[in-house]
Amino acid sequence: MEIRQYADVNKEKWDCFVNANSSGYAYHLYDVIALDRWESDQNRAFCIVDGKNDEILLLSMLHLEECFDGNESYYKLHSRWGMVVKDGLTKKQYKKVAHKYKEYIDSIFDEYNVRVMASELPPLSLENQPGKINGINKLMFFGFKPGIRYTYVVPMDGTEDDMMARCEQTTRQAIRKMKRNRDYKVVEAQPTLKDCKVYENLHAETYTRTGSPSAIIYHEYQENIFLKLIPQGISRVFFLKNQVTGEIVAATVIIIYKNTAYYWWGASKNGVIDGANKYLLWESMMEVYRSFKEKNANGKFYFECGGAYPYARSGKGKGLNDYKKHFGGVLHPIYIGEYVRN
Incomplete structure (x- = not known):
């Protein structure tokens, strides 16, 4: 297996992989990943490729953000919507891909003074849609301490x-x-x-x-x-x-x-x-x-209104929660995780 950087992968091949696999979502598409929400973030998206047949096995969003703590510079890694993994991998192949992923992320932690890395999974990818989600936060197999937050999803019918x-x-x-x-x-x-x-x-x-x-x-x-x-x-x-x-x-x-x-x-x-x-x-x-x-x-069609904060008692969080729940949405999980360095 080899690591291949975003800029070295053909857009058509990249998007084809996203569309063909159940963990893919719009966030992972080539032109969506191209620019991060924060201008200073460096695009470090990558693929894990089977070098024997030039087949993508995993691709991941990844952005590197430089931060400052007084006079000291350090970095954060953002994998905002995580990775797309090829459907149908055997358990052995899956473990190998996950190991390669962690090995590569660890190398970035070593290369830069990275303090933290966070990730989430798309709540409306095919594998995470209502009725299909299985309750397993797969980020933990890729080195993340698993967590959860919620969004409002409107089932439209x-x-x-x-x-x-x-x-x-x-x-x-x-x-x-x-x-x-x-x-x-x-x-x-x-x-x-x-x-x-x-x-x-x-x-x-x-x-x-x-x-x-x-x-x-x-x-x-x-x-x-x-x-x-x-x-x-x-x-x-x-x-x-x-x-x-x-x-x-x-x-x-x-x-x-x-x-x-x-x-x-x-x-x-x-x-x-x-x-x-x-x-x-x-x-x-x-x-x-x-x-x-x-x-x-x-x-079936699902419309996601966005972040749910029913615990918020005042402020912007409460305002957003009250607004987004008003359209007939139901609470739906978003799997999140913080990377645990070896």
Whole structure:
């Protein structure tokens, strides 16, 4: 077995492996991995390859972040959504691949002053979807101390009225009120720099409003979504437009993958009308669901709204939890882990 770096693997071969295996998800695709959420992170994604037949056995997200503690420099490793492992490996092959993975990660710990490495597994990969998840956090076989957190997942089936009935009462009221307001219309963003700039402005305004200007995401990351991910159907972006002023007042960024979708990013203007964000997310959910049903009349579809924090009693965590649970979602596990160095 040999280690092969991200830049040395053909994009088509990389994506084919992700799509062909049950642990793969949109997060692992070549153009999604290309840029991390933090601009300073170095992309260290890699594959484990069977050198005899040039076959990928595992690929992993990996980013290296330099940090500072006073005058001392150290590093963190992020494998945000973990690894994709080839389906059908024997127990012996699986153990060999896991050993090679740990051997390589240990070498990076040695090469840099790495203090910590964290990872998670996609909650809606085929192997982790509701009804298929088996309760085993496989990160522990790759050297991670296992943990768990939760997300809200909406099982989408039946009519729009059926799904509306599962929403919280205040959310139903807000959506219906916005539907009656003819001043607002949901439109889909196009893969252009113009629409990218509109979204970036909303994003910056949102993070500034919520007291996190240092967390505003850099231009290249946003450009990647609009100019690479949207054309490939990996992402869709929806705007809420004020028909009277022509102004875009809110946006949602959705990841699309097979029979699932994920509410990736959201943004809105200061002072946006009450109910606007709920209405826009609801309409975005309905649109991606309709698109799926056109091709898969009887298929199951899941929409992930995002992180669940039912324990939060105040602050941003409680606000996010209350917002994301309102769309008829159910709690679903996300397997997480912290790497244990030998």
